[in-house]
Amino acid sequence: MPEWHEADEVQLIEQAQAGNAEAFGQLYVQYAAAVFRYVFAHVDNRLDAEDLTEEVFLRAWRSISKYRQRDIPFLAYMFRIARNAVIDHHRRSRRSAQLVSLEGDDHPDRQIKDFRPDPGDAAIDRLERQEMHRLLDHLQEDYRTVILLRFFSGLSPEETAEVMERSPGAVRVLQHRALTALRKLLPVEGG
């Protein structure tokens, strides 16, 4: 993986703001995997996650001219868009009876899951993800979000704080509590 410098990012963002789609494409290559993991943790279907990831970047392209680098790190800006896109996706999904709770009613018994086979996906992977979804669904919303942003997508505490609109200190406390809560859901080792 090529080394990534902040100076590169600043330059690419400026070029993208000037309408350079190639520069935006490089930003996409840099951040697509992180966004994809975050999105995929919120949806059951890989194809939906792929579509949603592209949708996130398309939204970012449309609004990048309004983005100000001094206000928020670019990655945090991307994940704010991703978070909104996921919320919109679930609103649409509720109407089509494919509900994965992100906000509001998150009781597993009242959720309708999409268990259709994911084409091109190994069965073992599906089972692992289903287990992860089940555990995450038992966590409260801010715990789930901080775990996904910090440990799935690799955002720093500061970037996570920007996305969640909290202080970095609050994020550090939150991540510790979220992991402790998750540990309680995991099977006891050797048990």
Add this chain to the structure above:
Amino acid sequence: MMAVGQDELELVFQACLEMIESGQEMFDSALSHYPDQAAAIRPALEALFWLQGKVRFFDPRPGFVESSRRRLFARIQQEVASQRPLAKKWIALLAWLSRSKRLTLQFILVLILITGLLIGASGVIVASQSAVPGDVLYPMKIAMENTQLVLTPGSVGDARLYIEFAQHRLLEVQTLVLKGRYQYILETVSEFERQVALATQLLKMTAEKGDPRAAPLATLLKDNLVNQSRMLAVLSEIIPNEVEEAFDQLNATTQTSISSAQDVIGTVPASPTSTPTSEAPVVATPVPGLTPTTTFPAASTGTVLPSPTSTPTVLFSSETTASPSIVSLGHPATATPTATRIETEPSLRTPKATHIPRPRGTPKPTKEKPPDRTKFPSRP
């Protein structure tokens, strides 16, 4: 104390986390740095360790990033293309046209035609302003004047326009003489008489209402007429016999109108207090083209009646007398062009555009009733 302990625990956990994430320490070795807090932070670190093993199940499939980058790039290009600026659309249109020479030629011809029409129309309007009777563009000049009259609100505005148009007619008469187009002089003179009479009537109406705008307009009319009468006097020396009568008529009307304008300038809005002593008849100032049907002696009213409704109504028939007969009405061909006041027996004269003089030093015998606008001839 409890809060301090919790804060310390968060800091220790964060320190361990950074050591593990940076690869400096492994799970157990990181905990070994903080033996007192190890038991408290161990569950969180175990959960983190478990998570790190599961993240790969959420990785994108191989090749997804590159393929989706191409898809995204195509969608962006599509959006950019759909938001082309106007200039680019024109360029695209021209590019499309350039595929066919015939289409290009037709497009250019249409553009030239539209541009030419716009320029030509404005040029014709400007050129028509110097046209005289007999010119092709003269009807357009008259049409423009009529349009101005329609669009101008109020009698003061109309009076101003009639003064301006009467001036045009006088200038046209001069041009016609200089060009030798004598056949159009008579009709131009008739039109001048009509317009100057209307201007005078409107000015009188305005003055009777006490409108201060009447005096400057009357001054304008008078000055125009005085200036033009000098030129007419010069031209009267070179005109042929066939238009002498028309010129006499023109001179008489000019002088009468100067006098009328002077009356308006000197009009005092308040009613005169003295009783007129003149027995001279008052003849309603006629509008050329209309024949006054009533004449009356000023003395018959006894006093000046301020209310127009109490004065005998002056009616104008729509029957036109304009035309050569006007020239002959009470104006012998031998009449001196410079005669400004024509003494005449009222009973023997057909009312025409003349001013009947009053004895000097006597008050104006009566005020004429403002003409009924509805009786005016309709605008041409």
